[in-house]
Amino acid sequence: MSMRFLSKAYKNQFQGKGHPDYALMGIIAILLVLGVDMVYSASFVIAHNSPLYHSDTYFLVRQMLWVGIGVVTMLVLMQVDYHKYQRFTVPGMVVIILLLFVVIATRLGHSAYGAQRWLSLGPLPAIQPSEFAKLVLILYLSNWLSRRGERLKDLSNGTIPFAIMLGLITGLVLMQPDLGSAFVIALSAVCLFFIAGADLKHFIAGGIAGTIALVMLALTEAYRSQRIAAFLDPEQDPLGVGWHIIQSNIALGSGGIFGLGLGASRQKFYYLPSAHTDAIFAVIGEELGLLGTMAVIGLFALLAYRGYKATMKAPDSFGMLLAAGITSWITFQALLNIAVVTSTVPFTGITLPFVSYGGSSMLVSFAAIGILLNVSRHQVGFVPEKNRNKGAEPAIKSVRARSAHLSQAE
């Protein structure tokens, strides 16, 4: 097979040196501008008044710092051929499982909001291993699923090992307890499994089992059943568990179509819990109105569109699954966050990617987008595959997949 017949651009795509998806970068940039702005607006009151922070810009400065680190991470990972991760997926998984154990088991984990989600390592900023677990699990599953091929449809070779792996990670995250992250992880993994070609009967059975497990989880833990009760009737305990539901509804509802204006949120004055983190979308709704909330939803819809476009044009299974996993994760996390803030689903703590304040979440999201952008540089899509079947083009995808397969597995 000769590359002489291919255009230069096409050659670059083939070698993973095509231009990254600038549209996707643009979407992220707009989200960042909005996010940094809203984090400042939502946090300056708390930052100003609390003796813990001393400065109005406490959260703004930190958020911008994390954005800077994140952008650099994204730009670096964008250059790294995503195939290189394949050999690190198993050790990465081992490390993340250990870290999750450490968070739960040791005193290194410092508790916030009644849960053990952070891990402090010496002078480094505290990290949230559950955030990193999202990316590591997607990398691992993409690699694993891409190698299964048709065996994926097999119960003992496909569905059961997948369920065990998923159960292990979500279980550890749940034990922190971090239901929001566990839910996002499970949803992303299920998407991957589905896209990869899961057996439909197994998939539906697994879905039912998962739903039952979710219901059990909600009912067994007192604070979760309280949250569900509050979701169904927030007025029952308006100053307790119903508080944040009522307050975020007030924030969104009083925003109207055009909003109260940038910086004019009232609810951020201690009414709305976690205004600059999990509930930032409510502040957007209050200050920028329906126009603002629709813009955010539109931006995430575009992000999903560009992400899945890269997915469908990925040259091999691993790339495709990796892109699908990352896109599904970011999309579902965003939609879940919005669903929680609009009290469409019961409350759980979850951040709005690229918008909410938060170091670990920001860094991991950027890393994921960096990887996704790298996949976008390898675009060939379905056309060459069709051509391959017509015999006009070499099976680029299968070649790469096979070579990757051979180089590692054999």
Next chain:
Amino acid sequence: MHELEERRWRFYTLFTVIAVFILILIFRLFYLQVIQNSYYSSLAKKEHWREETIPAQRGTIYDTNGHVLATSVGFESLYAITNQIARPEKLARALSPVLGESETEIAAKLATKQNAPTLVKAYLPEEQADAVRKLNLWDVYFQPEFKRMYPEGSIAAQVLGIVGLESQGLTGIEARYNDVLAGKPGSLLAERDATDDEIALSASTYSQPHNGGSITLTIDRYIQKLVEQELEKAVGQYKAAGGTIVVMEPRTGAILAMANRPTIDFNDPNLFAASRTPMYKNAAVSDAWEPGSIFKIITMAAGLDTKAVTPDTSFNNTGSFAYGGGVVRNVITRLGPETMTQTLQRSSNIGAAFASTRMGADAFYRYVEAFGFGQPTGIELQGESPGILRTNKTGNWYPFDLATNAFGQGISVTPIQMVTAVSAAINGGILMKPYVVKEVVTEKERREYHPTVIRQVISPQTSKTLGGMLVSVVELVEGGQVRLAKVPGYHVGGKTGTAEIPTKEGYGSSATIASFVGFGPADDPRFVMLVKIDRPEASPWGETVASPVFRAIAEQLFTYMKVPPARAVTQNQGG
């Protein structure tokens, strides 16, 4: 191809799920932000806009010479929303040295887990409040509050009255003049954050508080303290249930002192307990009692003024006096001729009945009513009783009542009525309206109260004659025994009373109310004083219980009022 088709199908399924999810969220947001917009806007307004009351400073009550009796001082009280405190123990540790309370004490207050303001410490002095502020604590806040202060202590407690926890007058002058004293609280309607601090995003509406006006009483703190002190002593000494002393300026009707026992302590932490409420009332105006012999002053005034009797009118005391189906007897009877002066000196019931029956019911009751009995005096104090007076023109009256009323039985009077009537009897015959408020000053006006004449009850001549008779009562020396009300160096007049307390069964019980009403100096009376001691156990008699109290107070009053001693009176005690 099959693989590819399946993959496409799976992608489209995923896209559909995401699209449906997005659509649901769009509908939800449209519902919240467009359809429910006005509902949530009003909810937000209700939540954010809160009105804060800015308390007005309650006015001051002064004594007649401008000394402060009650005033309100601004303090800052420390509060916390206890269910929002992150680390109560840490907070308690920080506050302990500044507030001067133990850590456990403070921690107990912080541990209540209330979602409402909880008082940590009330009325912090300025330095202490500043010290707390310096700690830069996040969980506690200050609330400006006024505290009622009483620089002279709890004197004239029932006259001043009690101020409730919401700075509202509950009794006494504080209640009667609450409109003047309370002022008008201001308000601040502002947008607030969840911790109740103002948000500077929109203009707030402020209305300034108007501080309360001040009141100057006719009470003289020196005389009041003297009276309180002597009353306290007497109640203890004679093991009495209580007592009342009222001092009035007879020319004007101004109250110079008014004290009651038992009394309240303004700083009593249990001031609002049910056990204290019976002591709130001002017995000097609210409690009517059968005055007994002191009422003979009134009978004699009426008799002299109608000319039914003169001081020298004499009758033959036979030991009993039958009238209207009843018989009047004396406690100790001296048989034989008795003049009206001797009637007063000996406190003869028969003599008093002789006088009242001689003038007749119409005349007697006309005078009794003219002296103000049977109706409230109209003094600016709360809960005044009219007393009980039955006359030949009202129901439930028997002719024998004319005889018994003459020496103060079958009639109930209040201390303020008695003092007012005796003032009229000895001041030249003019009934003055008693008053205790001299001046009211508000933001708008300054109102002065002047003595008010109600009526001429008896002629000046009668008044003078009666005064002389009453001086002779005090100055009478019998068997070498000087009357206990006698103030050395001065002429004073007066009359004792020992009233049996009527029960359902009649006058059988041994409990009495001992009293003395007197005035001085005799030639130009500066004060009329009623001393009333309830249920003294050590001795039942007005002469032994009430007279010494009168003398002790009168003696010091003369000095305080700079009344020169009467000429030659020291040698001529018999008068």
